[in-house]
Amino acid sequence: MRGKRSKQYRKLMQQYGLSFGFREPYQVLLDADMIRDADRFKMDLVGGLERTLHGQVKPMITQCSMRHLYAAAKEPGVSFLIDKAKTYERRRCDHRPEDYPEPLSTKDCLVSVVDPKGSKTNKHRYVVASQELEVRKFMRGILGVPLVYINRSVMIMEPMAGATAENREKEERGKFRAGLKRGSGSLKRKREDDEEKEDAETKEDMPRKKKKTVKGPKGPNPLAVKKSKKKPEEATAASIKVEFKKELRTEAPNAAQPAGSERSVKRKRKRKLKSSDSGEAGPVKAEAAGEDD
Numbered sequence: 001m002r003g004k005r006s007k008q009y010r011k012l013m014q015q016y017g018l019s020f021g022f023r024e025p026y027q028v029l030l031d032a033d034m035i036r037d038a039d040r041f042k043m044d045l046v047g048g049l050e051r052t053l054h055g056q057v058k059p060m061i062t063q064c065s066m067r068h069l070y071a072a073a074k075e076p077g078v079s080f081l082i083d084k085a086k087t088y089e090r091r092r093c094d095h096r097p098e099d100y101p102e103p104l105s106t107k108d109c110l111v112s113v114v115d116p117k118g119s120k121t122n123k124h125r126y127v128v129a130s131q132e133l134e135v136r137k138f139m140r141g142i143l144g145v146p147l148v149y150i151n152r153s154v155m156i157m158e159p160m161a162g163a164t165a166e167n168r169e170k171e172e173r174g175k176f177r178a179g180l181k182r183g184s185g186s187l188k189r190k191r192e193d194d195e196e197k198e199d200a201e202t203k204e205d206m207p208r209k210k211k212k213t214v215k216g217p218k219g220p221n222p223l224a225v226k227k228s229k230k231k232p233e234e235a236t237a238a239s240i241k242v243e244f245k246k247e248l249r250t251e252a253p254n255a256a257q258p259a260g261s262e263r264s265v266k267r268k269r270k271r272k273l274k275s276s277d278s279g280e281a282g283p284v285k286a287e288a289a290g291e292d293d
């Protein structure tokens with residue numbers, strides 16, 4: 001179970017990395033209850049976060065969350081936690097005691113830090129580690145906020161929230177389409193570079209396959225027949241049309257060349273024949289005669 005979940009979390013963080021640019025060290029906003037519960041369950045909070053998020057973390061605490069701890073300073077063990085929390089990076093939420101005699105609720109404070117403009121985006125790529133369901137519930141509505149909490153001494157990362165997952169899928173589809181376009185482009189380039197013989201083989205392959213599935217076997221055995229230019233025209237699928245265009249583009253110059261070179265070869269040989277008529281042209285003469293037929 002532990003191994004399976006660990007694998008899931010690694011994949012999740014990879015997705016957050018790809019879709020929202022999360023990088024190590026992950027900035028983790030901790031609320032006061034997270035710090036207290038980790039202690040209650042005798043958990044190594046930072047170590048647990050690093051195992052859960054599969055990477056280095058930078059634990060952070062807001063001024064308000066710090067004040068929540070101070071408010072409980074008289075409870076046993078909390079002064080020790082305050083000292084510990086002081087080693088974490090302080091996230092200045094600017095909810096100062098002068099302006100806010102009482103610290104803001106965890107939810108109000110963390111929301112103002114994660115999404116100060118209310119644009120539903122997690123601009124600074126915070127991971128939110130909060131024991132309050134209300135906080136996590138609200139954060140699920142902001143795009144790309146990994147959420148962590150402790151449930152009975154087990155650290156849990158929530159699956160990607162609906163909005164976040166949808167956004168991710170949309171982007172993935174876009175990337176996939178872009179990848180397809182790029183892929184076919186390189187294929188074309190590669191094909192043009194390939195030898196003519198190889199090229200003809202692959203082209204012969206594709207229309208044959210399509211024909212079999214669409215129209216069924218008809219006409220002569222395609223294996224026995226040499227490729228002709230008519231074949232792609234017969235096929236109606238758009239992909240085949242593209243193939244045909246490619247074929248035209250690649251073959252047009254090639255078709256002209258061999259014809260020209262053949263003619264020049266013939267001419268050369270004929271000239272050779274004339275010039276070497278008197279000499280040692282016995283076998284050459286026979287060869288040329290054979291070719292003319």
Ligand SMILES: [Zn+2]
Nearest residue numbers: 064093095109
């Ligand atoms: Zn605050």
